[in-house]
Amino acid sequence: MPESLTLTDLSWLHLDLLGRLLLAALLGGVIGLEREWSGKPAGFRTNLLICVGAALLTELSISVARSAGAGVPADPARIAAQIVSGIGFLGAGTIIQSRGGVMGLTTAATLWVVAAIGMAVGAHAYTEAVGTTLLVVVALLVLGRFEPHLGRHAEHVLQVTLAPDTTPVERVEEVLGRGLRFEVVEMERRDGRLLIAYAVSGHRRRWHDLLQRLLELDGVDRVERT
Known part of the structure; x- marks a missing residue:
């Protein structure tokens, strides 16, 4: 040492x-x-x-x-x-x-x-x-x-199922555009129904109102949030 x-x-x-x-x-x-x-x-x-x-x-x-x-x-x-x-x-x-x-x-x-x-x-x-x-x-x-x-920002994938010959896609996207940002992720027809997947982001407080408005549209069979 x-x-x-x-x-x-x-x-x-x-x-x-x-x-x-x-x-x-x-x-x-x-x-x-x-x-x-x-x-x-x-x-x-x-x-x-x-x-x-x-x-x-x-x-x-x-x-x-x-x-x-x-x-x-x-x-x-x-x-x-x-x-x-x-x-x-x-x-x-x-x-x-x-x-x-x-x-x-x-x-x-x-x-x-x-x-x-x-x-x-x-x-x-x-x-x-x-x-x-x-x-x-x-x-x-x-x-x-x-x-x-604070009503934090949230991002989800929204899957909307439309019955044949009913609500046009434009009407759905008009509802989505009220205070939220969205883009189409996937769109396909299955058994005559149109399935659309949207990537949606925005204020958490708007989500409940959004889902209610979509379900009230004529021809909207199902709305799922993932």
């Missing part, structure tokens, strides 16, 4: 790393507690572990790059890129698409930000990590209460 590096120095290095990991655990745990209280699948332990793991991997990537000898290629950004890719796969597993829409987007986004916070801690960017944690907690706690009253 070189004379310039003592056991005391190593102990301080280990304590410094331990302190960063504890900070990452604290920040990830704070966000995880909010997720746990909200009954989300990715709760306290998940967010804490992701933050600590991202911090450790970032710390290791920086250490490896610093300890590499002259002429040895060592890019600390490689491991960081793999963290982002891994969190992408993990976040995709929390997203569920159903007939009622898409669920889990906020959980997936939270995991992504928690990993970024851990990477910031591993890169010794403590102010940025703490500030981001506060912003995330405020967004989840405060904005989450106002979100149901």
Whole structure:
């Protein structure tokens, strides 16, 4: 062992790393507690572990790059890129698409930000990590209460079935065009009936009124939203 590096120095290095990991655990745990209280699948332990793991991997990537000898290629950004890719796969597993829409987007986004916070801690960017944690907690706690009253934007595929020789397509599209954006995805005839699939997007509050208006049209046999 070189004379310039003592056991005391190593102990301080280990304590410094331990302190960063504890900070990452604290920040990830704070966000995880909010997720746990909200009954989300990715709760306290998940967010804490992701933050600590991202911090450790970032710390290791920086250490490896610093300890590499002259002429040895060592890019600390490689491991960081793999963290982002891994969190992408993990976040995709929390997203569920159903007939009622898409669920889990906020959980997936939270995991992504928690990993970024851990990477910031591993890169010794403590102010940025703490500030981001506060912003995330405020967004989840405060904005989450106002979100149901905002009438969010929604996108669905609408399948309209028309009886033979009744309501023209133009009449259906006139109803769709009242405050919503749409485009024809598919159109086919089956057993004499015309089946049209529309990709429709717009304000959530308009959806109920839209479905009622379509069903009131003469010749509209069925309207399905997927």
